[in-house]
Amino acid sequence: MSESVTIWFIASGLIVAIVVPYAIGFFRRQHVAAERRAEARKLGIDSVTGQYPMINRTLCIGCGGCVDACPEGDVLAVVSGVAEVVNGLRCVGHGFCETACPVGAVKVGLGDVRTRPDIPILSEKNETSIANVFIAGELSGLSLIRHAIAQGRLVAEEIVGRCEVPSKDTSIYDLVIVGAGPAGLSAALVANNNHLSVAVFDQFGLGGTILHYPRRKLVMTQPVEIPSYGPLSAEEYSKEELLEIWRRVCSSNALEIQSGQKVSQLAQVDSHFQLFFESGITANARFVVLALGRRGSPRRLGVPGEDLPKVMYQLVDAQAFDGQRMLVVGGGDSAVEAAIGLARQPGTTVSISYRKDRFFRIKKKNEERITRLIGDGDVRAYFDSRLLRIEEKSVILETNSGEVDLPNDYVIVQAGGVPPYDMLKSWGIAFGGEEHTLVEQDIRLNIKRD
Secondary structure, eight states, X not given: OOHHHHHHHHHHHHHHHHHHHHHHHHHHHHHHHHHHHHHHHHHTOSSOSSOEEEEOTTTOOOOOHHHHHOTTSSSEEEETTEEEESOGGGOOOOOHHHHHOTTSOEEEEOOOGGGOTTSBOOOTTOBOSSTTEEEOSGGGTOOSHHHHHHHHHXXXXXXXXXXXXXXXXXXXXXXXXXXXXXXHHHHHHHHHHTTOOEEEEOSSOTTGGGGGSOTTOEEEOOSEEETTTEEEOSSEEEHHHHHHHHHHHHHHTTOOEEXXXXXXXXXXXXXXXXXXXXXXXXXXXXEEEEOOOSOOEEOOOOOTTTTSTTEESSOSOGGXXXXXXXXXXXOSHXXXXXXXXXXXXXXXXXXXXOSSSSOOSSOHXXXXXXXXHHHTTSEEEETTOEEEEEOSSEEEEEETTEEEEEEOSEXXXXXXXEOSHHHHHHHTOOBTTOHHHHHHHHHHHXXXXX
């Protein structure tokens, strides 16, 4: 055999040894990604409800860096050599995929909001279709504390720029803010520091969405800066730490939050707005910031016994339920996190009822924890079940095997909320998908139509 033939055989062998394993791995990864995408579509979780990674397919090189960077685990996958969103509902907008991409092919955003009936149409300064009414926080479609704080600052600075002369009429505030979460508080602090008269109202109290987190739930913030306080440099803070920071900031800036005030109507009167609240009070303002969040009012189940004192719609302090018999109703992150928190308490019996056959709209870490707790017998899961009625010392579930009578002390309902979209639309605020409204607003909002 000639030397050239020998070299050819050796080279061929090396190529086979390198290419074949790579090809096998490549096709295996494609098969897994395709299965994940098909499963997500079947379950209805491939679509998105807020921000999500937008992939520029012409730039993407299929390196998988974005997939590995995602803390939620399976939002993205590389399919046919290009990154693709396969589980859109699990995206919460961390943005790690965007920073991990070496070629700039990933950008986290909202896409074309004109087709999104759950996203209000906003200007670059987050102004709505009603002049001088702004939206900040997750109601805009972007979640995460850092986004909320940034948007609160953005709208407040815009309002400060328009308020060349603060109002001399003490019956009219320069700014009324509805919502005392990070977005609303950020806007209030900026406006307050610029000598505007400000009033903040919230349905629950200081903290907004943070109030609904289970006790000591860690919240990923990424580096942000709170007006009048300074930077939050750690990646995670507990619920209690964040609330204490906000309390100190509000106290040092003499910023008072009017709690227990749920807004019901917004009307324009001459050159200002009048806001009506369910409690019967009203407030007048030159400018309005809506930082309501997307959760809205807790969704009720409509079952007998739901008005009993043992029924709650948020878990504030899991330790208060030591040794109790608990039922959590729901299958999302809030329900699973409540069950996890309760299962950690000594002597507490925890059951969770969910109408579907598995948890699938939850974060990866939550899925791993609840699966482990169920496997260890610390949480009893009733899938494909429905709560029929609530009694003083028990609850009745309808399951595939018939009715189940569970001894029970407390029920935590985590069935989501009724979002405020219809209310805002009735005020005249435009949302995506409303073509007749968009045509009128395109010029003022600087939206380019295709």
